Amino acid sequence: MKAAVLYEVGKPLEIKDLSIEKPREEEVLVRMKAAGVCASDNHVIHGQIPYPTPIVLGHENAAIVEEVGPNVTNVKPGDTCITSFVSSCSECDYCRTGLGNHCSRHYSDPSIQHRQFDGTFRIKDSEGTEIYQMNKLGGFAEQQIVPASSLLVIPKEVPPEVAALIGCCVTTGLGGIVNIDNIKAGSTVAVFGCGGVGLNIIQGAKMLNCLKVIAVDIFDHKLEFAYKFGATDVINAKNEDPVEKIRDITGGGVDYSFDSFGSPAIMKQAVESLAKRGTAALVGLASPSSEVDINMVDLVRNEKNIIGSFYGYGSPLVTMKKIVDMYLAGKVNIDDLVRKVFKLEEINEAFADIDKGEDGRGVIVF
Ligand code: CXF
Ligand code: ZN
Numbered sequence: 001m002k003a004a005v006l007y008e009v010g011k012p013l014e015i016k017d018l019s020i021e022k023p024r025e026e027e028v029l030v031r032m033k034a035a036g037v038c039a040s041d042n043h044v045i046h047g048q049i050p051y052p053t054p055i056v057l058g059h060e061n062a063a064i065v066e067e068v069g070p071n072v073t074n075v076k077p078g079d080t081c082i083t084s085f086v087s088s089c090s091e092c093d094y095c096r097t098g099l100g101n102h103c104s105r106h107y108s109d110p111s112i113q114h115r116q117f118d119g120t121f122r123i124k125d126s127e128g129t130e131i132y133q134m135n136k137l138g139g140f141a142e143q144q145i146v147p148a149s150s151l152l153v154i155p156k157e158v159p160p161e162v163a164a165l166i167g168c169c170v171t172t173g174l175g176g177i178v179n180i181d182n183i184k185a186g187s188t189v190a191v192f193g194c195g196g197v198g199l200n201i202i203q204g205a206k207m208l209n210c211l212k213v214i215a216v217d218i219f220d221h222k223l224e225f226a227y228k229f230g231a232t233d234v235i236n237a238k239n240e241d242p243v244e245k246i247r248d249i250t251g252g253g254v255d256y257s258f259d260s261f262g263s264p265a266i267m268k269q270a271v272e273s274l275a276k277r278g279t280a281a282l283v284g285l286a287s288p289s290s291e292v293d294i295n296m297v298d299l300v301r302n303e304k305n306i307i308g309s310f311y312g313y314g315s316p317l318v319t320m321k322k323i324v325d326m327y328l329a330g331k332v333n334i335d336d337l338v339r340k341v342f343k344l345e346e347i348n349e350a351f352a353d354i355d356k357g358e359d360g361r362g363v364i365v366f
Contacts, residue, residue, distance in 0.1 A: 003123070003141030004347045005131060007054045009047040012348045018056075018131060018141065021122045023069030026148050030081065033160035035139035036060030037342070037350040037362040038168050039195055040285065044134070045351060048287045055114060055132035056123065058139025058364075059085040062163035065151070072148040079153045082167045082324075084316040085135040087150035100315030105149075117147060139164075140347060142366060152317045154324050161341065161363040162327060162334045165196065166320050169361065170334055173200025173260065175312020175319035176283045178208065180256075185209035187255040190246050190273050191231075194222040196337060196361050197283060198260035199229045203333060205256075206230025212250055216242045225359045228336055237269075246273040253278060258309075262286040268294060271304060279305040341365045 001020055004013040023029045041057040043049040061083040065075045075081060088100030095103050105117075112119045114132035121130035122145040123138070131138075138144050154163055173196070177183065189205040191198050194217040205213040206229070214233045215226035223234035235245045247253055253275035259266045262284025270280040271294050298304065312319040326332040339360035342350045350362035 001142040002344060003056050003131075003138070004344060005054050005056055005125065006045055009045065009053065013045070013057070013140070013351075015345055016125050018123045018125055020143055020145065023067055023072075023145050024116070024118065025070050026072060027069040027116060027145050028065055028072055028075055028148050028151060029067040029143060029145055030063035030083075030151075031066050031143050032139055032141060032366045033062045033064060033080070034164040034366065035364045036164045036168060036196070037347070037354065037364065039354055040168070041134070042351050042354045049285070050288070051134065052114060052132050054125070054129060055134055056138030056141050056144075057134045058141070059083070059135050059137050060164050060168035061137060061139035062160040062167070063139075063144070066143070068148070074148055075151050075153055080156050080158070080163070081151040081153055082163050082320055083137050083139065083146055084150045084152065084320070085137055085168065086311055086316055087136065087147040088315060088317055089149055095315070098315050098318070100317060101311040101313075116145065140344065140364060142344070152320050155328065158324055158327060161338045161365060163324075164363055165334055165337055165361055166323050166327075169196030169337070170200050170323055170332070171312040171316055171319050172283060173197040174204040174323060174332065175314060175316075176258065176281065176309045177201050177204035177256070179313040179319065180279070180281070180309075183208050183210070183256065186211045188212040188214075188250045188275070190214040190216060190242075190254045190257040190270070192216045192242070192257070192259045192266045192270055193261035193284060194219075194226045195260065198258070199226060199337060199360070201258045201260055201283065202226055202231050203229040207331070212254070214246055214249060214254065219357050222357065222359055229333060243269050243272045250275065255279070256281065258283055260284050262290075264290050264292040267292045271306060272298070274302070274304050276302045277304070278302075279307060281307050281309045283309045337361050338363055
């Protein structure tokens with residue numbers, strides 16, 4: 001089967017013919033239908049997220065089940081699925097309390113993050129080199145072995161490119177706001193970064209009937225695109241100070257701010273943009289050593305809150321299921337997020353588009 005492999009950080013992906021094994025205990029062989037091209041994959045390619053190589057990236061996937069290993073009960077051959085890049089065992093305390101994004105089994109052994117649970121590999125190149133799979137997935141390949149616990153079965157009428165995007169950016173962004181308790185209608189929101197995740201935070205804010213939804217980015221075309229998803233005001237942070245402008249628009253600051261990008265400078269601005277008692281949510285993943293410098297008196301005097309939000313701030317499979325149902329009911333816009341469809345062989349062009357700051361999402365369709 002064909003796959004795009006990252007052999008070396010900073011180099012283009014190489015299309016290779018790989019061998020793939022049979023699914024073992026609690027594993028599933030899937031045939032990929034579509035895989036979103038996410039900034040996080042790009043961060044791995046550029047070395048900002050340190051992952052082992054050689055690796056097949058791709059963590060935003062729609063696939064069809066081909067074969068199941070022993071003891072798989074949640075899926076059967078022919079099922080259409082979305083993959084979760086955190087598998088949720090459904091038995092640990094986190095899973096049982098609705099926090100499958102923190103599943104203890106998934107995180108029990110960080111050294112096998114990109115191998116299957118028994119610590120071994122399922123794919124090899126023609127030289128016999130074993131290849132890692134990003135977060136046990138590796139969607140930039142025609143087929144993959146994945147843990148059964150990372151699969152959500154969905155209705156066949158969801159288009160593959162839409163299903164794929166629900167696997168990461170839609171769940172992270174939309175879940176990242178709608179799963180916060182008690183956001184009142186009429187709240188004000190600022191969203192820093194208008195990529196796949198940011199646009200979904202924006203459409204979540206619109207769903208919650210927020211009064212002001214202020215989009216911040218450094219590309220005018222991305223800000224223009226943000227209006228489509230519900231932004232009421234936009235700020236180009238290259239031309240204006242976003243903190244001052246947000247305070248201006250809202251008369252003092254927003255109730256909620258989101259950093260969808262993951263940088264210390266943006267996180268600091270997100271906190272500074274808050275009204276008293278406001279909440280800043282950090283959704284984007286920064287590089288592992290990043291730290292942020294925040295004024296402590298500002299936090300106390302203005303009673304500000306800071307939260308982290310990972311993979312939709314709840315159980316990914318539950319959030320995904322809700323989003324699928326909302327999509328089929330016409331209540332969430334995912335179609336417009338798909339900017340361009342690529343073949344697997346064109347994957348490096350899809351990443352070049354991210355570097356250029358193109359709107360929306362590129363999706364590999366198989
Ligand atoms: C990422 C974070 C790093 C692992 C894969 C998913 N989140 C969203 O893109
Ligand atoms: Zn992603």
